[in-house]
Amino acid sequence: MSRATIIEHVHGRRVFDSRGRPTVEAEVRLQGGAIGRAIAPAGASKGSAEAVDRRDGGSAMGGHDVRGAVASVAEQIAPALRGLDGHDQIAVDEALIALDGTANRSGLGANAMIAVSMATAWAAAEAAGQPLWRHLLGERQGPVTLPLPEIQIFGGGAHAARRVDIQDFMIVCPGAETVAEALDWTAEVYRAAGELMAESGRLAGVADEGGWWPVFASNEEALEALVQAIERAGRRPGDEVAISLDVAASEFGKDGSYQLARDERVLDRDAMIELLEGWLDRYPIVSIEDPLAEDDAEGFLRFTRKFGHRVQIIGDDFLVTDAGKVRAAAQAGIANAVLIKPNQRGTLMETLECWKAARAYGFGGVVSARSGETEDVTICHLAVGWQVPQLKVGSFSRSERMAKWNELLRLEEALGDRARFAGGTPYAASPPSPSASSSSA
Numbered sequence: 326m327s328r329a330t331i332i333e334h335v336h337g338r339r340v341f342d343s344r345g346r347p348t349v350e351a352e353v354r355l356q357g358g359a360i361g362r363a364i365a366p367a368g369a370s371k372g373s374a375e376a377v378d379r380r381d382g383g384s385a386m387g388g389h390d391v392r393g394a395v396a397s398v399a400e401q402i403a404p405a406l407r408g409l410d411g412h413d414q415i416a417v418d419e420a421l422i423a424l425d426g427t428a429n430r431s432g433l434g435a436n437a438m439i440a441v442s443m444a445t446a447w448a449a450a451e452a453a454g455q456p457l458w459r460h461l462l463g464e465r466q467g468p469v470t471l472p473l474p475e476i477q478i479f480g481g482g483a484h485a486a487r488r489v490d491i492q493d494f495m496i497v498c499p500g501a502e503t504v505a506e507a508l509d510w511t512a513e514v515y516r517a518a519g520e521l522m523a524e525s526g527r528l529a530g531v532a533d534e535g536g537w538w539p540v541f542a543s544n545e546e547a548l549e550a551l552v553q554a555i556e557r558a559g560r561r562p563g564d565e566v567a568i569s570l571d572v573a574a575s576e577f578g579k580d581g582s583y584q585l586a587r588d589e590r591v592l593d594r595d596a597m598i599e600l601l602e603g604w605l606d607r608y609p610i611v612s613i614e615d616p617l618a619e620d621d622a623e624g625f626l627r628f629t630r631k632f633g634h635r636v637q638i639i640g641d642d643f644l645v646t647d648a649g650k651v652r653a654a655a656q657a658g659i660a661n662a663v664l665i666k667p668n669q670r671g672t673l674m675e676t677l678e679c680w681k682a683a684r685a686y687g688f689g690g691v692v693s694a695r696s697g698e699t700e701d702v703t704i705c706h707l708a709v710g711w712q713v714p715q716l717k718v719g720s721f722s723r724s725e726r727m728a729k730w731n732e733l734l735r736l737e738e739a740l741g742d743r744a745r746f747a748g749g750t751p752y753a754a755s756p757p758s759p760s761a762s763s764s765s766a
């Protein structure tokens with residue numbers, strides 16, 4: 326190990342996220358002078374099995390303060406990591422996991438852990454004189470895939486006071502040839518959707534992730550408006566611009582029963598699947614996240630059997646970026662893609678393990694931001710550096726979102742001739758590889 330990459334100091338800082346809530350920023354300084362910095366994001370519609378943030382509780386900041394987590398960086402993490410090789414991400418992450426000592430990361434807090442883990446990666450890249458994406462790609466030569474952006478046009482569910490039940494009404498641009506073109510098309514669709522809302526007297530600001538506030542009489546009306554917006558933007562719904570949904574069904578489903586407040590209906594598992602089937606038949610939907618609740622493996626299985634060959638079925642709350650859950654789901658024939666949120670686990674090492682497990686089974690992958698975000702752009706570098714073919718960041722407004730899309734434009738420019746855009750259908754799952762089903766790795 327070179328002395329230059331030995332960790333000299335780790336600093337924790339209390340900063341604020343896009344909801345105005347405190348969050349943890351970490352700075353890792355190496356002996357050679359390189360510094361890496363990263364900020365933890367925060368979810369609102371969380372899976373019950375995800376790693377938990379450490380929050381102070383009490384009355385200040387609505388109980389969301391993170392003074393305890395920031396203190397854990399100074400008092401526990403900094404002394405434990407000092408002297409480790411910052412270039413050895415696995416050693417650093419294993420030290421964090423051992424120090425935390427809990428299964429759900431409530432000891433140090435997943436917010437403190439992920440900030441330090443990501444800051445370590447930035448510091449190592451800086452020491453190597455490389456941007457993070459290149460450092461993560463390693464020696465690899467040849468074309469580099471840039472992820473297909475998945476961008477919210479209407480926000481709903483927990484991000485819009487449950488104005489509609491479905492959480493994310495998103496678009497992807499499989500017909501675009503570059504990230505830049507996909508973002509141009511998205512900008513036009515986003516604008517057209519805003520105009521449509523204004524013309525019908527339904528413009529009411531934006532939801533948590535920057536999508537238009539969903540003033541709709543039903544969930545399906547949002548799908549109709551989305552198709553209209555795509556057409557108004559001059560794009561063909563389907564092959565050029567397609568729809569992607571995050572149902573986030575754990576927010577309104579439990580024990581196989583689904584309470585659709587907006588549609589004033591309670592559906593059992595099969596009726597819920599039928600509702601989604603109707604949407605899949607009537608709208609150009611190519612991807613659907615958490616179509617059933619996290620506790621409804623049976624529903625997920627039925628849904629995957631019926632539709633797994635025609636749409637991407639992503640587990641978010643259902644798989645919580647957990648390699649073990651991904652393997653189990655793949656072996657059972659449940660879902661065909663995974664959402665990858667680093668703070669659902671707490672370390673980069675485990676996040677990468679999850680993506681490796683997914684890839685081994687032919688699962689698709691989407692690196693994802695949280696609803697509470699900041700200017701931090703680490704996830705863009707992870708998507709490119711780990712070659713994950715899709716990126717979900719929220720909508721096309723508000724700087725915590727635009728910081729990521731703008732970074733992706735920079736990465737596309739930096740890659741030049743090596744850049745390959747994951748347009749087309751990166752969400753089509755390939756069959757599980759035989760070797761994956763027999764290996765326990």
Ligand code: PGA
Binds near residue numbers: 571
């Ligand atoms: P979050 O949800 O509010 O937990 O970040 C985002 C998602 O469900 O994908």
Ligand code: ZN
Binds near residue numbers: 614
């Ligand atoms: Zn989700």
